[in-house]
Amino acid sequence: MGIWGNLFKSNVEIIREKKKIVESSKDDMIIKNLMGLTEKQNEIPLLKARNKLTLTLSIFERKRDELNSTWDAAYENFSWWNKLKYDEKLDLSDLDRQIYELKVAIDKFDSKYQEGLTKLDHYFENLEKLMCKEWSQLYSF
Numbered sequence: 820m821g822i823w824g825n826l827f828k829s830n831v832e833i834i835r836e837k838k839k840i841v842e843s844s845k846d847d848m849i850i851k852n853l854m855g856l857t858e859k860q861n862e863i864p865l866l867k868a869r870n871k872l873t874l875t876l877s878i879f880e881r882k883r884d885e886l887n888s889t890w891d892a893a894y895e896n897f898s899w900w901n902k903l904k905y906d907e908k909l910d911l912s913d914l915d916r917q918i919y920e921l922k923v924a925i926d927k928f929d930s931k932y933q934e935g936l937t938k939l940d941h942y943f944e945n946l947e948k949l950m951c952k953e954w955s956q957l958y959s960f
Contacts, residue, residue, distance in 0.1 A: 845954055845955075845957075848954060849950070849951060849954050852950050852954070853947065853950075856943065856946060856947060856950070860939075860943050863939065865932055865935055865936065865939065866936075866939060868928070869925075869928060869929075869932075869936065872921065872924060872925050872928060873925065875921060876918065876921045876922065876925065879914065879917060879918050879921060880918060882914070883911055883914050883915070883918065886909060886911060886914075887909060887911070890908075890909040894907060
């Protein structure tokens, strides 16, 4: 605000405003560090592979839901002849099989690498707690 704006403020008000600025910068730094920690976590090959599997599964499941809803909407507008010609439900057995195989692959991956995944989760949780604790202590008043 400047010299003239602070001239008529009490010291308590000035300190309160500065504390708000420091608190917001502390929160910004914590968020920035958490994002950096997440980036580091995503660079670990084991976690990268696990994330890729779960992302692919969610894409397949979402695509299946989209295809079903699109088919249902289109089927309502079919003529009586097309309704006789085509089934009411869309055959998604190939996609269902791929989804099932992907779920099995994720289960196998989890069972094979459970110990490593658990250790990594605990490691990054501890890093996050430590970082938040240190930032809080650094900016404590």
